[in-house]
Amino acid sequence: MKAPPFAYARPTTLDSALELLAGNDDAKVLAGGQSLLPVMNLRLGAPALLVDISRIPMLDRIVVDDDGAVTIGALVTHAAVEASPEIASHQPIVAAAAPHIGHRAIRNRGTCVGSIAHADPAAEMPAVCLATDAMMIATSTRGDRAIPAADFFTGFLETDLADDELLAAVRFPASPVGARGTVVEVARRHGDYALAGLACRLVFDGDTITDAALAYFGVGPHAQRVAPAEAALVGTSGDDDALDEAVRLVAATLDPPADVHGSANYRRHLAGVLCRRAVTELRSETGEAR
Amino acid sequence: MSDTMNETHVALGGDTTISCTVNGQAVSVEVPVRTSLSDMLRSALELTGTHLGCEHGVCGACTIVLDGAAVRSCLMLAVQADGTEIRTIEGLATDGTWHPIQQAMHDHHGFQCAFCSPGFMMTAVAMLEDDPNRTEAEIREELGGNLCRCTGYESIIDGVLGAIAEMRDGDGGVA
Numbered sequence: 001m002k003a004p005p006f007a008y009a010r011p012t013t014l015d016s017a018l019e020l021l022a023g024n025d026d027a028k029v030l031a032g033g034q035s036l037l038p039v040m041n042l043r044l045g046a047p048a049l050l051v052d053i054s055r056i057p058m059l060d061r062i063v064v065d066d067d068g069a070v071t072i073g074a075l076v077t078h079a080a081v082e083a084s085p086e087i088a089s090h091q092p093i094v095a096a097a098a099p100h101i102g103h104r105a106i107r108n109r110g111t112c113v114g115s116i117a118h119a120d121p122a123a124e125m126p127a128v129c130l131a132t133d134a135m136m137i138a139t140s141t142r143g144d145r146a147i148p149a150a151d152f153f154t155g156f157l158e159t160d161l162a163d164d165e166l167l168a169a170v171r172f173p174a175s176p177v178g179a180r181g182t183v184v185e186v187a188r189r190h191g192d193y194a195l196a197g198l199a200c201r202l203v204f205d206g207d208t209i210t211d212a213a214l215a216y217f218g219v220g221p222h223a224q225r226v227a228p229a230e231a232a233l234v235g236t237s238g239d240d241d242a243l244d245e246a247v248r249l250v251a252a253t254l255d256p257p258a259d260v261h262g263s264a265n266y267r268r269h270l271a272g273v274l275c276r277r278a279v280t281e282l283r284s285e286t287g288e289a290r
Numbered sequence: 291m292s293d294t295m296n297e298t299h300v301a302l303g304g305d306t307t308i309s310c311t312v313n314g315q316a317v318s319v320e321v322p323v324r325t326s327l328s329d330m331l332r333s334a335l336e337l338t339g340t341h342l343g344c345e346h347g348v349c350g351a352c353t354i355v356l357d358g359a360a361v362r363s364c365l366m367l368a369v370q371a372d373g374t375e376i377r378t379i380e381g382l383a384t385d386g387t388w389h390p391i392q393q394a395m396h397d398h399h400g401f402q403c404a405f406c407s408p409g410f411m412m413t414a415v416a417m418l419e420d421d422p423n424r425t426e427a428e429i430r431e432e433l434g435g436n437l438c439r440c441t442g443y444e445s446i447i448d449g450v451l452g453a454i455a456e457m458r459d460g461d462g463g464v465a
């Protein structure tokens with residue numbers, strides 16, 4: 001189908017974009033368009049005004065601080081994240097997520113920040129944000145604010161972002177010493193949205209896990225961490241006994257949806273399998289901290 | 291690039307003018323602002339080689355090369371392509387001679403109904419221009435976003451491998 005009619009504006013400064021958002025009730029930011037245009041073509045959404053941010057300078061930057069914190073601007077595509085040596089060395093879990101996102105042609109246009117603002121329940125980046133305690137940098141004519149990932153994802157395709165706010169960047173704080181991370185998922189076809197997925201970051205002191213983050217996607221209305229299972233891993237080496245307990249707690253905590261692609265029980269089962277896979281992978285990784 | 295690049299471009303419904311380069315030729319067309327890039331190519335420019343299967347990004351039939359990268363033309367507005375350089379299936383052959391990917395797909399029976407073929411070939415061209423030394427596993431991964439309902443994919447993969455051989459040492463790899 002074709003998109004319903006709308007008005008279109010392509011500002012060339014951040015200020016004029018923010019004024020357009022503040023002055024129009026039914027305006028939407030257009031970034032890569034890889035989620036918004038399907039939504040409009042399927043007539044699931046009909047915003048009155050699209051504010052195309054693609055020609056605003058400086059938003060396409062990846063900034064690395066001395067301590068290894070990485071800030072990704074609103075126009076950085078998934079493909080640019082995937083290709084960035086800085087992100088691969090300082091935030092490998094972010095780099096690990098990128099190849100799972102859609103297909104090459106989608107990643108060439110879609111933005112990292114756009115997928116966070118869109119907050120699809122099966123998207124990888126929101127879970128990576130939760131696993132790394134990332135900060136969302138929102139801006140509007142009213143000023144800037146930083147929103148912790150834990151407060152940002154509020155429901156199915158819903159975030160804490162107000163209608164007049166633009167998500168200018170996402171900031172990943174420096175990885176703790178001894179941290180290792182990975183993103184694992186099960187999808188019908190590589191690149192499709194996941195049936196179930198997990199962004200997992202473990203902090204090791206020698207062989208002992210001192211901190212754990214298990215952030216699931218595709219198994220609820222939005223990405224979510226499973227605190228009881230995380231607690232079961234801390235203080236262990238991630239051995240079979242600890243894993244059995246963590247997997248039990250994952251299944252007991254999650255309440256996944258059922259649809260044509262899989263039943264709730266199947267997704268719950270996958271969530272456990274992914275927990276085992278991720279922890280086993282990270283345990284066997286030696287040397288370089290992630 | 292057009293003048294609209296330097297100031298806020300506003301189109302309050304109605305029509306808008308798009309200036310871009312298509313297959314090496316500068317074009318300027320007026321289309322309704324809600325026109326997708328694929329519809330601009332097919333209807334306004336009559337380049338109907340770019341096919342539309344799903345119009346929501348899933349099938350890959352509409353893939354074109356924009357500023358050197360493969361993109362879904364159904365998931366772009368024409369107005370977003372203002373100032374860009376576009377290549378479509380119609381631009382692959384030169385002076386009546388097929389591009390190696392077209393020849394190799396033909397030789398390896400990569401076309402059946404050929405609805406998917408323009409998307410596959412434009413995806414393959416962007417991939418090989420980015421890095422011609424692709425393994426079969428990489429080709430399968432990169433073409434994984436394109437759907438074909440006829441061939442079962444094997445002949446398409448063979449065609450791309452054949453094109454790589456042809457581009458490398460003039461040997462299309464057909465037994």
Ligand SMILES: Cc1cc2nc3c(=O)[nH]c(=O)nc-3n(C[C@H](O)[C@H](O)[C@H](O)COP(=O)(O)OP(=O)(O)OC[C@H]3O[C@@H](n4cnc5c(N)ncnc54)[C@H](O)[C@@H]3O)c2cc1C
Nearest residue numbers: 029031032033034035036102110111114115117123167347
């Ligand atoms: C076939 C297909 C497969 C896909 N598979 C996956 C997948 O496996 N995993 C995955 O994560 N994604 C997937 N995607 C979606 C893709 O990741 C999108 O790129 C991403 O979700 C949105 O980024 P965008 O820049 O395209 O945003 P747009 O489509 O432009 O915008 C999406 C929404 O976010 C809002 N928005 C965007 N940027 C901002 C901003 N800076 N500030 C405020 N609001 C903003 C828009 O207003 C809109 O509501 C897929 C898409 C397709 C078509």
Ligand code: FES
Nearest residue numbers: 343344345350364
């Ligand atoms: S028509 Fe564009 S991806 Fe199917």
Ligand code: FES
Nearest residue numbers: 402404438439440
């Ligand atoms: S040849 Fe018919 S869809 Fe591919």
